[in-house]
Structure formats: structure tokens, C-alpha cells
Amino acid sequence: MANRRLAPASEQPESFAFSPENAEWAKTQIAKYPEGRQASAVISLLWRAQEQNGGWLPRAAIEAVAAELGMPNIRVLEVATFYTMFALEPVGCFWIQVCGTVPCDSCGARGLKEMLHARLGPAGHVSADGNFSWLEVECLGACCNAPMVQINQDYYEDLTPESLGTLMDDLAAGRPVKIGSQTGRVSSEPLGGADTLTDPTLYDGSRVGAWRKRFEEAGKAEQPGTAPVAKTGEAASGTQQAAENPKPARPDAGRPVERSVSDAPAQRAANGETPVKPEDRADAAERSRSTAKHGAARQGDADVLDSPAKRVAEGEPAAGEQGHQEAPARDAVPQQPEASGASEREVAAEAEEARVAGALAALPKDATPEQKADAVGKRPPRLDAARAGQPDDLTRIKGIGPGNSQRLNGLGIYHFDQIAAWTRDEITWVGTYLAFPGRIDREDWVGQAKALSAPAQ
Numbered sequence: 001m002a003n004r005r006l007a008p009a010s011e012q013p014e015s016f017a018f019s020p021e022n023a024e025w026a027k028t029q030i031a032k033y034p035e036g037r038q039a040s041a042v043i044s045l046l047w048r049a050q051e052q053n054g055g056w057l058p059r060a061a062i063e064a065v066a067a068e069l070g071m072p073n074i075r076v077l078e079v080a081t082f083y084t085m086f087a088l089e090p091v092g093c094f095w096i097q098v099c100g101t102v103p104c105d106s107c108g109a110r111g112l113k114e115m116l117h118a119r120l121g122p123a124g125h126v127s128a129d130g131n132f133s134w135l136e137v138e139c140l141g142a143c144c145n146a147p148m149v150q151i152n153q154d155y156y157e158d159l160t161p162e163s164l165g166t167l168m169d170d171l172a173a174g175r176p177v178k179i180g181s182q183t184g185r186v187s188s189e190p191l192g193g194a195d196t197l198t199d200p201t202l203y204d205g206s207r208v209g210a211w212r213k214r215f216e217e218a219g220k221a222e223q224p225g226t227a228p229v230a231k232t233g234e235a236a237s238g239t240q241q242a243a244e245n246p247k248p249a250r251p252d253a254g255r256p257v258e259r260s261v262s263d264a265p266a267q268r269a270a271n272g273e274t275p276v277k278p279e280d281r282a283d284a285a286e287r288s289r290s291t292a293k294h295g296a297a298r299q300g301d302a303d304v305l306d307s308p309a310k311r312v313a314e315g316e317p318a319a320g321e322q323g324h325q326e327a328p329a330r331d332a333v334p335q336q337p338e339a340s341g342a343s344e345r346e347v348a349a350e351a352e353e354a355r356v357a358g359a360l361a362a363l364p365k366d367a368t369p370e371q372k373a374d375a376v377g378k379r380p381p382r383l384d385a386a387r388a389g390q391p392d393d394l395t396r397i398k399g400i401g402p403g404n405s406q407r408l409n410g411l412g413i414y415h416f417d418q419i420a421a422w423t424r425d426e427i428t429w430v431g432t433y434l435a436f437p438g439r440i441d442r443e444d445w446v447g448q449a450k451a452l453s454a455p456a457q
Helices: 022-028 036-052 059-069 074-082 102-106 109-120 161-173 210-222 233-244 265-269 277-295 308-313 341-361 369-377 401-412 416-420 424-432 446-453
Strands: 094-099 132-137 149-150 154-157
Touching: 022 036, 036 059, 036 074, 059 074, 059 094, 094 109, 094 161, 109 132, 109 161, 149 161, 265 308, 341 369, 341 424, 369 424, 416 446
Parallel strands: 094 132
Antiparallel strands: 094 149, 149 154
């Protein structure tokens, strides 16, 4: 498509330096990026260097930009040779870039290229009068108005060989030219003119935007010395419906509202109260027992289900044999299993979350993770390195991924038995440091670690 080579050595200037104004501008651009990311300004600096050098980039300008940004020359050369917006050879006063990709090619771009070749010669060469040079480039992003060209920084669309020739004559003579579509198309409408959304009522407010007309009429009616405007049609109907079916006022519209006071564990902790009350623990355990008895069957619930085989094994009648037996009283209390360990862990997790939330509320916002953890718990004992240089695979504990495993290693935690020995304060410290208090209890890291560190039977 485009031959991206630097100009011959005979056309290359010996040196290049930004003018004082451009040098100051370059510093402003570089300052927009954080330390170590100055290379992000490479395109901006290359473009300004091209403008200063008369519309093209010599090798010296590329190397000057590389030095300014602390980049290897080859890195900047890669950018300059990739984008066709950078001219690598001298160009005329009017540099014509012809889009040659599929939409433009299908709509007549080949005719434009043939005309330019006949008038100016091969692509990449400046005309004898120094006014024009041209190049075929990749898509310029105006496919809807193909074919098109870019001349310097402006787009000219809906071209034919004849209209492009006239455009070039006007540019060479200094006459004003029309930028954009040369046929008067706007908004990327079809070539033959708009053929959809042509109904005038879409734009006069009678269908779309009727609310605006009502607002304008209401505004005129409120102006002093203006007679009220009679409401008709849709506006009158809407007013009548609003009067007959008034909307309920918002709860806080002009009168106090009684709202329930939050009684969450975090609120209790903030008020200096016990985060989780004893009756709450009992209620949670009761709900857990009810769920285990009456909820859907889960893995591990086989001992709870009253299966026919189990009844026969225990000497009781199977389901088909007990139809004559009396049904239990409606108000009889069924026997309930003991509360599961999962509910106890959930209660502990909620209590820890509430306690940590209350303690952290008193810390400054810029407190470090270690400061936060020290405020609520005690750091567990650490090892300087794994025993025998062989750390346990902590990711075997459900809930510990590779990232948290590395963070635990950074705290000197390498083995299952270390986690198995954590106290309540140490669990709170680690959970807060890792920014998820309560999670260690919910996922039972300590219980899992004890099982994994136990000697094999």
C-alpha cells in the first residue's frame, strides 16, 4: 500500500532541534504522563516535529524525539514508519493522502489515483512547482462518504476525478475551497438524499417532543401580563388525569418520616454495644436447624433424610406400611438436629466484621493495612523462611488463591500448622490485613489447616 522508508541521505538535514516555543510545548506534553511513562508522548512530539520541519520527518527529527523521551531510536522509528500520518520524505505544500481501502476503492478511488498519477507523477514525489505530492494510505475513517482524500489536515469527500482536479486548481490558486463532502451530503445520509424519517411531524413537535411545546406554553402563561394559554388535546388530557389520579407524595415531601433505626452488628459496635447479642446467636442456630430439617437435600444430609431403607434397617415400618398410623399433631414440635458448624462460623464471621468495622472507623483514612490490623488483633508468629526450604501449598486451603498465598508468605506464613495454631486475635489480624475480615471464619481456614497438617493415618 505505502512504501515506508526514510528519505535518501542526500535529502536528510544534518540536524534538528525544536524551536524554543515547541521545546516548551514538548515539556508540557511530557509532564502529562507519570514518571517512567514519558514514551506515551511520542506521537504528539513526532507530529509537532513534522509540522516544524515543513510537513515531513527527517531522521534527525526522529532521533531528537527519541533523545527527548529517553527512548531507543529504533522504538521511535517504529512509530514513525507505522503511521502514514507521518511523512518520511519531503512533501508538497498540499500533501494528498488517498484512501485506497475497500469502501473507497469500490466507490471510485482508483479513478482518483489514476488522475493523480497522470497529473503529478508517481506517488511519493513532489510536483515540479512544489505544490503537490500524493500517497495512497489505509482507511481514513470516512467510509460513508467515499471516495475521499485528506489534504494536509482536512478531509474532502464524495470526490470524482473531475471534482478533485478542480479542488487542486483552487488550492494552487489560493481560492477558498469547501471542506468535507463535495456534493452537499450531510450526516452520512444516502447518496440520493434522505429516504427515511422524512415525516415533518417528527420535527414540528406534534409527535416527538410534544412535552417541549407544553413546557413553552406553560412558561408563557406564567409570564406577567400574558393571558393564560388554553390547554387542548394531549396537554388537557394529561392535566385532567393528573387531577383525578394524584401521585402519592414522596415520604420526605415536607413532613418528618419515621425510619427504623439500624440494628446491624456494625451499628452496635459503633455505639459501644456488643456486636452480636446472645439471643441473635440462638436465633441463628434455630434458623440453621430449621433449614437443615425442612430445606432441600444437600450433600452430607443423608443422615437427616428419613429414607425407607433407613426406617426398615431400624425396625420401623416403611412408607407404604405406615398409612394406618396416626399423623403427628399439627402443633407438634419435630425433633431437630444440632446446629451445624457452618452457622457457628457465620456468627463468628459477622461478629468479627462488626468489631473490625467499629475499630477501623476511628483510624485515619490513610492508615496502612498493618496499622489497621494492629488496631484490631495480634500479628501471628512468623518464620523467616519455610522449613527446609519447602513451604506447604497453601492454595490447598479452600479460599486461598495464588495471590493470597504469596501475601501470606510475605507475612512469614508458610505452613499449614502455622494457620492451624492461629488464635482469635491472630485470625482477626490476618483477616484485616488481607482486607476481608470474617472470611477466614466463613471458609474455615483454621479447620482446613488442622486437617491438612494432621499426620496421615
